[in-house]
Every structure is written in C-alpha cells, then in structure tokens.
Amino acid sequence: MKSFTTVTGVVAPMDRANVDTDMIMPKQFLKSIKRSGFGPFMFDELRYLDVGKPDMDCSKRAKNPDFPLNFERYQGAEILLARENFGCGSSREHAPWAIEDYGFRAMIAPSFADIFFNNSFKNGLLPIVLDAAIVDELFKEMYATEGYQLTVDLEAQLIRKSNGDEIPFEVDAFRKHCLLNGLDDIGITLQDADAIRKFEKNWQQKSPWLFGAMQ
Amino acid sequence: MAGKTLYDKLWDAHLVKQRDDGTALIYIDRQLVHEVTSPQAFEGLRLAGRPLWRSDANLATPDHNVPSLKSERDGGVAGIVEDISRIQVQTLDDNCDEFGVTEFQINDVRQGIVHVIGPEQGATLPGMTVVCGDSHTATHGALGALAHGIGTSEVEHALATQCLIQKKMKNMLVKVEGELNPGVTPKDVILAIIGEIGTAGGNGHAIEFGGSVFRNMSMEGRMTVCNMAIEGGARVGMVAVDQTTLDYVEGRPFSPKGEDWDKALEYWHTLHSDDDAVFDRVVEIDAAAIVPQVTWGNSPEMVTGVNGTVPKPDDIADPSQKAAIERALDYMGLTGGMSITDIKLDCVFIGSCTNSRIEDLRAAASVAKGNKVADTVKRVLVVPGSGLVKKMAEKEGLDKIFLDAGMEWREPSCSMCLAMNSDKLGEGEHCASTSNRNFEGRQGFGGRTHLVSPEMAAAAAIAGHFVDVRDVINA
Numbered sequence: 001m002k003s004f005t006t007v008t009g010v011v012a013p014m015d016r017a018n019v020d021t022d023m024i025m026p027k028q029f030l031k032s033i034k035r036s037g038f039g040p041f042m043f044d045e046l047r048y049l050d051v052g053k054p055d056m057d058c059s060k061r062a063k064n065p066d067f068p069l070n071f072e073r074y075q076g077a078e079i080l081l082a083r084e085n086f087g088c089g090s091s092r093e094h095a096p097w098a099i100e101d102y103g104f105r106a107m108i109a110p111s112f113a114d115i116f117f118n119n120s121f122k123n124g125l126l127p128i129v130l131d132a133a134i135v136d137e138l139f140k141e142m143y144a145t146e147g148y149q150l151t152v153d154l155e156a157q158l159i160r161k162s163n164g165d166e167i168p169f170e171v172d173a174f175r176k177h178c179l180l181n182g183l184d185d186i187g188i189t190l191q192d193a194d195a196i197r198k199f200e201k202n203w204q205q206k207s208p209w210l211f212g213a214m215q
Numbered sequence: 216m217a218g219k220t221l222y223d224k225l226w227d228a229h230l231v232k233q234r235d236d237g238t239a240l241i242y243i244d245r246q247l248v249h250e251v252t253s254p255q256a257f258e259g260l261r262l263a264g265r266p267l268w269r270s271d272a273n274l275a276t277p278d279h280n281v282p283s284l285k286s287e288r289d290g291g292v293a294g295i296v297e298d299i300s301r302i303q304v305q306t307l308d309d310n311c312d313e314f315g316v317t318e319f320q321i322n323d324v325r326q327g328i329v330h331v332i333g334p335e336q337g338a339t340l341p342g343m344t345v346v347c348g349d350s351h352t353a354t355h356g357a358l359g360a361l362a363h364g365i366g367t368s369e370v371e372h373a374l375a376t377q378c379l380i381q382k383k384m385k386n387m388l389v390k391v392e393g394e395l396n397p398g399v400t401p402k403d404v405i406l407a408i409i410g411e412i413g414t415a416g417g418n419g420h421a422i423e424f425g426g427s428v429f430r431n432m433s434m435e436g437r438m439t440v441c442n443m444a445i446e447g448g449a450r451v452g453m454v455a456v457d458q459t460t461l462d463y464v465e466g467r468p469f470s471p472k473g474e475d476w477d478k479a480l481e482y483w484h485t486l487h488s489d490d491d492a493v494f495d496r497v498v499e500i501d502a503a504a505i506v507p508q509v510t511w512g513n514s515p516e517m518v519t520g521v522n523g524t525v526p527k528p529d530d531i532a533d534p535s536q537k538a539a540i541e542r543a544l545d546y547m548g549l550t551g552g553m554s555i556t557d558i559k560l561d562c563v564f565i566g567s568c569t570n571s572r573i574e575d576l577r578a579a580a581s582v583a584k585g586n587k588v589a590d591t592v593k594r595v596l597v598v599p600g601s602g603l604v605k606k607m608a609e610k611e612g613l614d615k616i617f618l619d620a621g622m623e624w625r626e627p628s629c630s631m632c633l634a635m636n637s638d639k640l641g642e643g644e645h646c647a648s649t650s651n652r653n654f655e656g657r658q659g660f661g662g663r664t665h666l667v668s669p670e671m672a673a674a675a676a677i678a679g680h681f682v683d684v685r686d687v688i689n690a
Contacts, residue, residue, distance in 0.1 A: 031635070045656050088415065091349055114418055208478070215271040
C-alpha cells in the first residue's frame with residue numbers, strides 16, 4: 001500500500017448526496033480479476049457519452065462536457081470534495097480502487113458509507129469527515145477559485161488552505177498509523193497469530209459444530 | 216450494569232484481542248466467497264505466499280456472473296458466452312481447488328446466490344460471525360448471527376487470519392409492533408423502515424429488528440428484512456434467536472447434529488438482547504400503518520406507499536433535497552404529483568438475494584395464478600435463488616404457474632438485480648423489481664428500477680402498471 005503523509009493538490013467536486021458505488025464503478029467493470037486499471041472507468045456513466053465496456057481505450061471515447069471531472073480546471077485533481085453518504089451501496093472495493101487509480105489521494109465529505117469508508121483506508125486513500133457547513137464552505141471556495149488547492153497533512157490531522165487557514169480532522173489511530181507507514185493489515189494481524197490460535201482452541205471446545213462441518 | 220444487546224453478546228464472544236488504539240481483532244466463523252470480489256484476494260495470498268488460516272471456514276459459489284438462461288447454463292463454465300464472465304467463474308473454481316475451499320460449482324444443485332445457500336445449507340448458523348465480499352451479507356443476521364459485508368482487502372484478511380480488525384459499532388433497535396395488514400410483506404416493512412430512517416440512517420450502527428412483527432415473521436421474511444439493512448446504511452442487521460430460528464436450522468446439511476445440536480441450543484438460547492439492554496438509538500414504527508411500498512427514485516429511501524404519489528420538487532424547501540428529487544424524476548422519466556399506480560412497466564424481475572426464496576416464489580405465484588402478463592410488458596423474469604429452491608418450486612408446480620402466465624422461469628443467479636450476466640434492462644425501461652437497489656444504471660444502462668415485494672411485482676406484471684396488491688388479494 002502507498003503511504004500517505006502530506007498531499008497538496010487540486011480539489012475537484014462530486015456535488016451530490018448519496019453517491020453510490022454502482023455510480024463510481026458500474027458492474028460491467030467488476031468482471032476483472034485484477035486490482036488495477038479501474039481509474040479510466042471511474043464514474044463511467046456520468047463521464048462518457050457512450051456505454052462503457054471493460055476493454056475500451058477510454059482516451060478515444062467521447063466525454064460528457066457537462067461532467068465536472070472533465071473540466072480543464074479539475075484535471076490532475078488529487079482531492080475529491082463530496083456530499084453526504086458518499087460511497088453507499090455495494091461493498092465492491094473496485095470503487096476505491098478506481099478513485100485511487102484515477103489519482104485521488106484524499107476525499108472530503110460530511111459522511112461516508114461504512115463499508116466504502118473502511119475499504120478506502122486499505123488502499124492508501126484517506127476519507128476525511130468534516131461538518132456539513134465546512135464542506136459547504138469548501139465547495140463555495142472551490143467553485144469561486146480556479147485551480148483551488150488544499151493540503152492534507154495526515155500526521156498533524158490538518159487541512160491547510162493556501163491562505164494559511166487550518167481545519168482539523170479526526171482519524172482513528174490505527175488507520176492513521178497504517179496509512180502513514182503504508183502498512184499491510186494482514187502482516188500486523190499475523191503478529192497476533194498466537195492470540196488467534198489460543199482463542200480458536202477455546203472456541204472450538206465451546207462450539208465444536210463450528211469446525212469441520214463443511215469438509 | 217446494564218444488560219447486553221444481541222450485538223454486544225456476539226461481539227464479546229468473538230473478541231480475540233482488544234487493542235489500546237480502540238480497534239479489536241474479531242474472530243470470523245464463516246466466510247462466503249463468490250467470483251466477483253475474491254479473485255484479487257486469492258491473488259494477494261499467492262503473491263505473499265500465505266496459506267488459508269482455516270480452509271473449512273469458507274464456502275464458495277459463483278452467482279453474480281452465471282447465466283440464468285438454461286441453454287447457456289447447460290454448457291457449464293465453458294458454456295458462458297461472455298469471455299470475461301467465464302474467466303471470472305473459472306478463476307473461482309481454480310482458486311477453490313488450489314486453496315482447498317468447498318465450492319458449489321455452476322451446475323451443482325446446491326449452487327445459488329450466496330445469501331440464499333448459506334442459510335439453506337446450514338452453512339450459516341445462529342451465533343456465528345459471517346462475512347462475505349458482498350454488502351448484503353447482513354441477510355444471515357436473520358439467524359441471530361453477526362454478519363456483514365466486506366471489501367476484497369478484508370476478504371483476503373479473513374482468509375489469511377480468520378479475523379478482521381474492527382471497531383465496535385453502535386447499537387440501534389428498530390422496533391415494529393402490531394399486526395401487518397394482509398398484502399403487506401417483509402419487503403414492505405424494510406422499505407418503510409428505510410423510508411423512515413433514510414439511506415444513511417443506520418451508518419455506524421448494528422441494527423437489531425425487534426417487536427412483534429419480526430417475532431411473528433418467518434425466517435425467510437426475516438432474511439428479506441436483514442438483507443436490506445445496508446440500504447438503511449447499516450452493515451449489520453439482525454433478529455434474536457427464537458423457536459422459528461431453531462425450527463429453520465434443524466436438520467440442514469451443515470447444521471449441528473446429536474450432542475452438538477444440544478450443546479448449540481444451550482448457547483443459541485442466550486442470543487437475544489437482555490431486557491435491560493441499552494440501545495444508542497431506537498426507532499419505533501407502527502405495523503398497522505405500513506402499506507405496500509414502491510420506490511420512485513434512485514435511492515431506496517425514495518419510497519412511498521402504492522396509494523401515494525411521486526413527490527413534487529416544488530413542494531420541497533431544502534435546495535439539495537429538491538435538486539436530488541429533480542434529478543431522480545428526470546432519470547426515472549416521472550412527473551411530480553403523478554400517482555404511483557400510473558407508472559407503466561416494461562419489465563418485471565422476481566429474484567435476487569432479497570426475494571428469491573421459496574416463500575417469495577409462492578407469494579408471486581399466488582398472485583400470478585390463472586392470470587396473463589399484460590401485453591405491454593415485454594419481459595418477466597422469475598429467477599430462483601438456488602438450485603434447491605428451483606427444484607422445490609418445480610415440485611410444487613410454481614414454474615408452470617409462471618410459464619402459463621407468460622413469465623420466464625430461469626436458472627439460479629443474481630441475474631437482473633445487478634445485470635452482470637446478460638439479463639439487463641434497456642435504456643428508459645421501467646422495471647418492477649424485487650431486488651434491493653434502484654440506483655441509476657443498476658439493472659442496465661439507463662434502466663429505471665422500482666423496488667417492490669414479490670406480490671406487488673407479480674400484480675404489476677399482470678396489470679402492466681403498479682396496482683395495490685391488497686385489491687388483487689381481496690378481489
């Protein structure tokens with residue numbers, strides 16, 4: 001996993017509530033058995049005028065000129081500004097894979113759906129929850145200023161504006177540690193292999209029917 | 216000290232280690248695996264040279280991509296026409312072989328939608344922690360299990376460690392008391408709940424469904440309800456264990472037998488919230504007030520009674536809510552103020568992990584019996600949730616009822632719920648669907664989904680537009 005320390009980048013909008021993971025990554029792209037290459041298909045139905053298929057060369061497709069992520073001013077954006085309940089619906093990790101593959105490193109919204117929120121951290125992508133009023137303010141500033149940038153400092157848990165203003169944010173200590181260091185969860189859990197074995201032995205004694213029934 | 220909720224009890228029983236940073240290692244009893252969210256997880260294990268922690272804890276089956284057409288299905292994996300779908304299903308078979316995971320392959324009679332076959336086989340049981348790379352995993356909470364959907368990184372994590380790193384959620388009780396009116400089904404109950412709490416209402420919470428309505432509900436009905444907890448924002452939905460649960464579980468292929476059964480019963484009898492348990496949030500809904508539900512927009516919370524109307528954006532004060540409704544009406548091709556019963560349908564889908572069990576098919580058949588699909592309806596698909604459900608339905612003659620009515624009787628798969636196989640809506644088509652999501656494009660590019668119960672779907676197929684199924688039943 002890519003580590004995340006500080007990111008300064010252009011901010012781009014996804015200005016609607018309840019953006020679902022079907023919208024972020026439509027089902028026809030879930031047939032891949034790989035973990036990469038989803039970025040060009042992110043928001044496919046909103047971003048392009050034709051119907052997307054997995055093996056397409058997206059550079060040749062007609063883009064929807066009304067979709068903000070296609071605007072010149074948002075090209076190269078690394079921070080996605082969104083509304084309530086972003087990432088609701090399916091558990092498909094293809095959604096954060098696509099957002100990360102596209103080039104985003106952080107997302108800011110008043111709330112995220114639980115599974116999407118969790119999946120994002122596993123992929124070096126930082127979801128930041130801020131008060132709806134602050135998010136609204138950021139939307140206004142972003143729309144008003146071409147090339148609007150923010151800096152996300154994970155270590156300090158601060159978002160910095162170019163005028164020096166700072167907005168603090170919360171993040172779980174464990175997730176922060178993993179992101180800062182680019183750590184693999186599985187490796188960390190396996191350090192507790194003895195505790196897992198001990199629990200399992202005891203659990204098997206108490207609940208023998210949970211073991212071996214299917215083999 | 217206050218008593219414990221069902222969620223508290225299941226959490227405590229599976230707690231391997233509480234860490235200082237607020238996270239915990241939770242032991243996972245069962246993982247269900249399907250072809251869409253597992254290939255990258257198995258690949259990750261291979262790359263890291265990690266074995267499965269416990270191969271006997273996992274059960275796999277292909278469901279999302281498999282064809283529902285018998286002609287395509289008869290050829291097995293090799294017969295799947297679309298290359299990438301075939302490769303994904305083949306990859307699941309290969310991975311299960313390599314890692315020693317029990318799998319019900321494409322044409323095994325036990326194959327089906329993961330959330331149908333888990334309970335059906337006794338592979339998911341009360342008191343278990345159950346995970347699957349699929350957000351509708353809360354279905355298994357109907358058994359009094361702690362079950363939730365996970366992403367592919369966590370699929371890999373659970374395969375490799377038999378644990379997940381979790382933070383405890385908050386407790387939420389959704390209580391529905393009273394008697395449901397005839398024609399009002401578990402699907403209507405959960406849609407009404409989502410309409411009440413909103414699609415983000417359960418975020419961060421584990422929901423327990425309590426009250427007389429759930430006590431009196433069948434196991435399959437409880438599965439329909441828990442299935443859609445995620446549409447109310449909650450990863451976890453559950454119902455306490457009672458005699459209905461035990462009667463359902465007893466005698467299934469992987470259910471405990473003999474001494475194990477007696478021992479299991481002792482534990483399972485404790486799986487309910489204590490009388491003095493404290494919930495962080497309680498929502499109460501009057502059963503008698505619930506009518507058959509129909510969604511009109513692109514979020515499951517955009518729902519109303521069949522006797523209602525589509526909202527008028529001009530009546531909405533909040534600008535972002537107004538914009539969301541305008542966008543939904545534009546996508547759905549509906550006009551604010553129109554009656555729900557004036558919505559005409561091009562297609563009807565009866566199936567999905569929400570409503571493809573035998574009781575759902577019986578309910579749909581009871582409405583379809585002796586009737587014909589309206590001329591204006593192009594297609595009606597009935598897709599059973601598993602090979603065993605299909606077999607049972609055929610034994611009861613339900614397939615004949617559907618076929619006589621002009622409906623198609625298909626092979627078990629997720630089918631048009633998410634249109635990963637060739638069952639898709641055309642652009643602009645309206646579909647009465649017993650599935651769980653009405654998102655834009657969910658059932659096909661430009662498709663327009665209306666979520667309803669199996670009874671309402673069958674009645675709509677016959678009328679060509681939505682009708683109040685209570686009138687059909689009473690007629």
